Amino acid sequence: MPELGDTERARGLAALRDRFDRALAAWLGDDRDVVILDYPNHDNVGDSLIWLGTRDSLRRLGVRVAYATSNEYLRPELVDRLAGLPVLFHGGGNFGDMWPATHTTRLEMIRRFPDRRVLLLPQSVHFEAPDGDRETVRTLTGHPDLTLFVRDEPSLSWATAAGVRAELVPDAAFATEPRRLPRPRGTGAVAVWRSDKEARPGQELGPAAAGLTRTDWPEDLAPARRAFMAAMRLHVLLRAPRGVRRAAVLACDLMAARELRRGIALLADAPVLVTDRLHGAVLGLMTGRTVCRVDNTYGKLAAVLDLWWPGEPAIATAATRAEAEAWAVGRAGAA
Template sequence: MNGIQAGSLSQQDFTEDKTIMQKHQEIMLGLKQHHTAITALLKGRRFHYIDIPVHDNIGDLLIMLGTVRFFKDNGLSPATVSNTYYFDHQWVRPGDVLVFHGGGNFGDIYGSIHDLREKLIAAFPDNRIVLMPQTLFFSSVEARARSAATISRHPDLHLFVRDTVSEKLAYEFTDKVYLVPDMAHHLYPIRHSGGAAQGNVRIQRVDPEKPKTPESLRSLPIRTTTDWVDVIGDERRLMTLFAKLEWRFDRYGWDRALTKLALWFWVPVSRRFMGKAVKLFADHETIVTDRLHGHILSCLMDKKNIVIDNSYGKNSTYMNQWTAASPLTTLVKE
């Protein structure tokens, strides 16, 4: 990984630093240009944005915020916005498009989410389905075959994937497959300010995707170790409040109210959560992470980052496809 040491900089150091940043910025700006196929599928169509994340994973919130920015920048406006659980079948009209939030939950690790997605897809065989950029992973061949048997029946299902491994699997589910980067890239650039950045911060998973720390990093000094849930802290109560309001609005069938609640309450709260992560990253010189969106947020902020692969290779396959050429990033394997 290239980096400039603290202290006085020579003209050569300054030139190298500038060249490093220019190359990174070119890569990041280029990644925002890959989603024209999504625009083409939605332009002029009434559509529903489904499966928004209502939890304390800042990575998923970054995806949602990037998706909302993408919609705005391309003149797209969803008719309804909700999570999968509260999506009402009565909202869908002939010709409507169902757009599912992207991320890394297509598979059997987070089975309940995928099961709900399958049921909605099966319920609307005559409506176009768009699955925003996903990583596909099934730990069970049998579970993958069952899911593919259900989803592949849909005649107009468009599956966007974030890496070549997912791309190969995706053709078991549909012949309409698109290889594109994550939607969070539409947040680039994220500006930040503060004092001098010092030390390394480790964003470390505590869920089923948690990997082992590579031997080469075990002696690396870490100033701060945390994860997304700790970054959000006590403000998780805002998430609980949103969930309670969502349940109440759904009980009375207020679809417009649910959409306004998502856009006017949950999206600003998500930006607030993101802001806490941005401040944490801004206070440190280098981000060390096994979370894909720890890496992506670092890139959005033009920060140096060291990435450890997750339990099934999601991080490495993504980086090798989209961000490995950035001089600000380093992928470390065991």
């Protein structure tokens, strides 16, 4: 029998799935075919979780993905062939100037398709440079039919001030079907720490304590990823006839599912998790773990988790990685 806390968590997740589905259904209206751009062809497991949540929601709504591709293999002329279909952009935390390559491509594609309905799936908006958002504001407000879904209130405030049509919507990861998310059955604790520029400085750690495993989403050049990239190159070479477009969508789905399984395996079946990755925390909560979070450089974790999962007893907060690891060791030892 599930414990009361597990039941309440499941109800909360079901409510978030439903809210995401309703927001997406309202935007889509009668459209039943879409294009999705910006497949996350990299090693951030959280982005694969976002992709799968989006795809699960579209399936529940009976919406087909006519074409999908990652930025490396994006050829706008192939999207041109699918005249009239709405264009969706993958959600996440790369909206702004911290990850400029992805954001620049996104803006280029928005300008390329002024005749399409465009939806930016739930984003966290963050600009480091003063006035670094000028081009973004011009591009978004200059499109005649664009909507920005945002996943936190600071991002909604930015959009409102900029005059961008926006709606507050849960992160797409929350829309993932529970069948994809096995619960932990082991013991101990795991720490998933960022090793990129979103990690707060001054977070050095000594040797890991007994019973604690440290990791991050690792780089992966396994045959499956090479096969994915070969499939995407082939679809460009063949100029994406209908059957090849379907194969490209399937390749994205299969690769994202593989990445999620790899991420779950990295959690080492431990019931206690500490992390400064938003989707490390989200994945931990969705799989029934107890989580302690340390925020990233601009407060992304608090902005999202406190909004959509307020007062959750399974979430603790620490100011530093060392503090979080001490909490995890104590929690795992008491279990």
